[in-house]
Amino acid sequence: MTSSNKNIANWNTTCTVSSIEGIDDAQNLDSSTTNSASLNLTSGGSITINSTGVLTVGSLLLSGGNTAIQTGGAIKAGAPIYVTDSDLDGWPLNFTLYNATASGKRRLGLMRSFTTIDCNDNNDFKLDNQCCVSSTYYRDLDGDGFGAGNPITMCATTGYVTNNSDCGPNTASAYPGSAACSSATFLNASGASTRDYNCNGSDSICGAQYYYGGGGREEVRKTCGTTVKVCCGQGSYCTDGIAGPVGCGVAGYTAGPSVQCGGCSAYYTLMGSYGVQACQ
Numbered sequence: 001m002t003s004s005n006k007n008i009a010n011w012n013t014t015c016t017v018s019s020i021e022g023i024d025d026a027q028n029l030d031s032s033t034t035n036s037a038s039l040n041l042t043s044g045g046s047i048t049i050n051s052t053g054v055l056t057v058g059s060l061l062l063s064g065g066n067t068a069i070q071t072g073g074a075i076k077a078g079a080p081i082y083v084t085d086s087d088l089d090g091w092p093l094n095f096t097l098y099n100a101t102a103s104g105k106r107r108l109g110l111m112r113s114f115t116t117i118d119c120n121d122n123n124d125f126k127l128d129n130q131c132c133v134s135s136t137y138y139r140d141l142d143g144d145g146f147g148a149g150n151p152i153t154m155c156a157t158t159g160y161v162t163n164n165s166d167c168g169p170n171t172a173s174a175y176p177g178s179a180a181c182s183s184a185t186f187l188n189a190s191g192a193s194t195r196d197y198n199c200n201g202s203d204s205i206c207g208a209q210y211y212y213g214g215g216g217r218e219e220v221r222k223t224c225g226t227t228v229k230v231c232c233g234q235g236s237y238c239t240d241g242i243a244g245p246v247g248c249g250v251a252g253y254t255a256g257p258s259v260q261c262g263g264c265s266a267y268y269t270l271m272g273s274y275g276v277q278a279c280q
Contacts, residue, residue, distance in 0.1 A: 007037055012044040012065065017073070020097040022056030024081045024109035032107070034058075035078050041065045049073035056081045056099060081108045084121070091118035091129050125155070132156065138164040142172040148189045167199035175199060 008023060025037040035058040041047060045065030049055050051072035056079050069075070076099060084093040086104040090112035098105060108114075112129075119131035132155035138147025140159055146166035154160070168174025171186040180197040181204040188194045195203040 008039045011039055011041045011047070014046040015048070017047065017049045017053035017055050019052060020054045020056060020081070020099055022054075022076075022081050022097065022108075023058070024107055025058060026109040028080065028107050028109050030101070030107050030110065033080055035080055037109070041067065049075065054099065056097070082106060083108045083111060085111065085118070086121045087118070087124045089118065089124040089126050089129075091116065091121070091125070093118055093121040130155070135162060137162060139169070140166070141169050142166075144172045144175045146175040165199065167194075167196055171197075173197060178204075180204070 007025065022035075023037040023039055024035055027036055028034065035056065037058040038061065039057045039059070040061040040063055043064035046067075047055065047065075048068045049070065051070045053070075053073045054076055055074070056076045059077055060075060079099055080101070082098040082101050082105040083095065084098075084104055085091065085106040086093065088106065090110065092108075092111050092113075094117055095114075097108065112127075116129065119125065119129055123131070123134060125131060134153050134155055136151045137154055137157065137160035138151060139149045140147045140161045143159075144166065145161060147161040147164050148166040148169035149164070151164070152160065165176050166174070167176070167188050168186050169189055173180035173182075174186055174188075174197045176199045178198045182195065182197065185193040185195055186197075188196065197204040
């Protein structure tokens with residue numbers, strides 16, 4: 001007999017029941033102890049229940065045909081019927097049926113298929129029932145081939161990768177080894193604003209490097225003959241003219257000498273070019 005979750009209104013073929021076989025209705029939940037599936041034996045139908053057979057149905061209607069029950073055989077009307085589905089994904093391990101529930105057993109009527117068994121009853125593959133060797137994956141939201149976030153054990157799936165080294169999970173140009181460089185900031189995997197496009201732990205720097213030029217002091221240019229001299233204010237020192245390289249997109253000076261300003265005899269020469277750190 002073919003197991004199913006259908007009411008069978010016209011059973012007109014020959015069947016021999018040698019073990020627990022029968023039908024179940026999808027209305028019968030795991031918690032239910034009844035069976036509402038109906039089997040109607042019609043003209044031409046023949047069911048033989050041998051000494052080890054148990055026919056389990058909600059109800060058996062005899063509209064024709066014949067039924068034979070050998071000694072030891074049985075009909076269980078209204079009884080529940082179960083199948084093994086350890087991962088609870090609706091795909092059965094096999095079609096060995098049971099009249100009693102236990103760990104890993106579910107109602108037959110809850111199965112997704114009554115002709116296809118589970119490709120792996122220890123993993124929940126739900127709708128597709130396509131087995132694979134599962135591995136640990138991370139979400140690749142920006143499609144740059146690098147992942148971040150919480151690990152997920154699953155089959156290979158589009159949008160997930162096996163590494164979690166993306167420092168900019170929502171920025172496609174930010175990933176280990178990226179050549180991108182921009183004055184625009186992005187949020188790293190921790191949610192902090194950064195320009196670390198290549199994930200090396202510091203802002204990406206491109207083009208000529210500029211240097212801090214004095215904390216916003218006013219430049220004073222003095223003309224001594226034909227020579228232009230620049231000071232950070234009469235009598236002041238330009239001691240903070242060399243403060244180290246600046247990050248991408250930050251304004252600054254190139255390095256230059258730092259001496260006390262004073263008239264035309266003491267000055268420091270023009271500190272090269274001033275501008276914003278170049279970025280791609």
